[in-house]
Amino acid sequence: MHFANLTLGWMLSLAQSRLGVGPLVHNKLGSDTSFPAPPTTILYTLPPLDYNYEALEPHFDAETMRIHHTKHHQTYITNLNAALQGNEFSSLDIDELMTRFNDLPADKKAVVRNQGGGHANHSFFWKNLTPNATALADGSPLKTGIEDTFSSFEVFQQAFEKAATSVFGSGWAWLILTDTGELRVVTTANQDSPLMGESVVGAGAAGFPIMGLDVWEHAYYLRYRNVRPDYIKAYWQVVNWEFASGRYMEARGSMVQPEAL
């Protein structure tokens, strides 16, 4: 009985930290065990990558991937957790926290914009990359959507490259789906996410990210130095179009299709 409680308690707190929620029934189980005192509430945690740090070589170098993930992304999470300790908003999944940005108390907005945005954007980014990139399939819904919007996939790529190159300072380039069902290439500054809505990113850039590229210097400087365009070209070799297609279907699935009207 004692052993079962120990195991259950351990599994429960592991599940809690994976889900990014605080401890629920922390030491009620197995109260006669010698668990150490509970840590400060774990809120958001660093998601593991689906691939090794060196898996995206030679396009994205291993050192950048390692520092980007374990240092930059981790720092956003650490700072976000410190800011939202004891705040009800910390129970939200990170993407939901972004969409609920306007509901945040005024004194939390700046820190959530920077640190929460950083966590959301990077969590998305790692899934948006893959060592086993395959071309976006002809005739697939996302490819068709891109071709309908931009006249060809190549025109979309040029638009995306131009946007990514033209960010002055730090920011991101995105392909988003707006809430009127339009595919659009947009940029955001610093760690702003299109999910935060138009009061933060402006009416043009608000929407659901389909794919995106970090153009902060830390994302490319070690390998590409000042030559951001080379980094942008390399990105095409590691885009996870399956993930992007899934995002597109997910977003469209929650929308009324124009044809149905």
Add this chain to the structure above:
Amino acid sequence: MSTSMLRNSIALRTALRAATPTATRAAAFSTTPTRALATLPDLPYDYGALEPAISGHIMELHHSKHHQTYVTNYNAAQSKLQDALSSGDIATAIATQPAINFNGGGNLNHTLFWENLAPKNQGGGEPPSGPLAKSIESHYGTFEKMKEQFNAALAGIQGSGWAWLVQDNETGALGIRTYANQDPVVGKFHPLLGIDAWEHAYYLQYENRKAEYFKNIWGVVNWKAAEKRMK
């Protein structure tokens, strides 16, 4: 319409000329628009001279690539602006403003930056003296307290930007202000001393450990340059 175009054109050209420190003065009475080309200023020290605070590799990239790109793109933007002004294309003239701000600001900021750094054997790291030292004491109590506030400002920058010790043009009061991206110190304040907080300024040497860079750079700050900028 043509009168206001001429007025705008003169005002903008005056501002542009003032903004390029190495610009040659165009013929005052010429009726054809002339351009004062910005050029990359030379460093008063070798690329490796600021080690170990800033590596020679960073200095070389920062000067010969980043700063050079701002100069090149500023010249392209002002050319576009001049053409738009000459042809009365107001929409294009306005549309070039972000590129002028970004690249012109980048040129200005980096020019000032190289001047307010120096190797130890050229006074780098020596604390200020004279009126600037007195002003720092009266505003911040001590030189160390000013540095603490300056570093706090640097640490607080989100994304890319600069922190500057500035002087109020009206009151002469000192202040520490941060500017995003390459926004220049213009208007109400003029710059005394700037530290570049863009990642390219430190990443190859310090990676994400920017606090270390902010601490070390004080060893190569050239306060004499800041003293000269006081009004």
